[in-house]
Amino acid sequence: MALDIVCMGEPMLEFNQDPASTDPVLYRKGHGGDTANSAVAAARQGARVGYLTALGTDAFGDDFMALWEREGIDTSRVLRNPDAHTGIYFVTHGAKGHEFSYMRAGSAASRMKPEQVPADYVASAKFLHISGISQAISADACDSVFAAIDAARKAGTKVSYDTNLRLRLWPIERARAVMNATAAMADVLLPSLDDATALTGLEDADAIADFYLKLGAKLVAVKLGPQGSLVASPDWRERVPGRTVKAVDATGAGDTFAGSFLAELARGAEPRAAARYANAAAALSTQGFGAVAPIPRREAVEAFLAS
Numbered sequence: 001m002a003l004d005i006v007c008m009g010e011p012m013l014e015f016n017q018d019p020a021s022t023d024p025v026l027y028r029k030g031h032g033g034d035t036a037n038s039a040v041a042a043a044r045q046g047a048r049v050g051y052l053t054a055l056g057t058d059a060f061g062d063d064f065m066a067l068w069e070r071e072g073i074d075t076s077r078v079l080r081n082p083d084a085h086t087g088i089y090f091v092t093h094g095a096k097g098h099e100f101s102y103m104r105a106g107s108a109a110s111r112m113k114p115e116q117v118p119a120d121y122v123a124s125a126k127f128l129h130i131s132g133i134s135q136a137i138s139a140d141a142c143d144s145v146f147a148a149i150d151a152a153r154k155a156g157t158k159v160s161y162d163t164n165l166r167l168r169l170w171p172i173e174r175a176r177a178v179m180n181a182t183a184a185m186a187d188v189l190l191p192s193l194d195d196a197t198a199l200t201g202l203e204d205a206d207a208i209a210d211f212y213l214k215l216g217a218k219l220v221a222v223k224l225g226p227q228g229s230l231v232a233s234p235d236w237r238e239r240v241p242g243r244t245v246k247a248v249d250a251t252g253a254g255d256t257f258a259g260s261f262l263a264e265l266a267r268g269a270e271p272r273a274a275a276r277y278a279n280a281a282a283a284l285s286t287q288g289f290g291a292v293a294p295i296p297r298r299e300a301v302e303a304f305l306a307s
């Protein structure tokens, strides 16, 4: 099957604190993992999506396979490793927003090796979508991402890269070196303002776009949270305002932006129109708890845009 987007990285079962619960504190089971969230977001906008990863042969891995089947995401190249577990994380909500606690070291995804990356599968898609988290979880995972990028570039598959900097996974110096090398090869670069500031030392979205365009990225969409996004190419740029909603949980909003933006580009949308659409999808995704459950479908995004 010809795919629009192949996403690659680590899916993680999510346990998201219900802020209304006190004694006992309750956690809702959901699904997370940045590129896995983007895969669902793209599929819910109608894109043909495949996912590349390794899962454990545990119940959490089965849970992801069932989710992807429900979402129409191709799993034909997902590996199952009987000697490793599927990652999980907890989200707690406090005064400073949400916080992640990971249980992922040694996970099946982190043990994926570059020789296990199916170049033909990557070549069959319009876009390969990877992230800083896909690279940060282990040296093998990082090498696997570079193998996938290599396969994409050889085949003319466009490389989409979300920085998703997680400083608990790697030190800033290593993150900066790997991410800048990757950003230079990106056809579509999707940093959040906070990530880009940590990675470049720059605070201004225009200066950040200039930095990455100079590095070699072809199209940069700086994610500005509720303020929307700045989309820039070497020839033009535009600040695309966000839509205001009553947000309860921003987990996965940036991933929803990424998946929706790519789904729109894959349909042939012009990047500024794609950003307008993706801003709306990301805003809607903050109205519910968890990364995947509140990701809207195309009908809801279009109705919101028309409202």
Ligand SMILES: O=C(O)C(=O)C[C@H](O)[C@H](O)CO
Residues within 6 Å of the ligand: 012, 031, 032, 033, 034, 035, 037, 089, 100, 133, 166, 251, 252, 253, 254, 255, 291
């Ligand atoms: O933080 C991570 O590694 C995750 O992938 C968990 C979340 O789903 C993700 O951060 C949301 O963007």
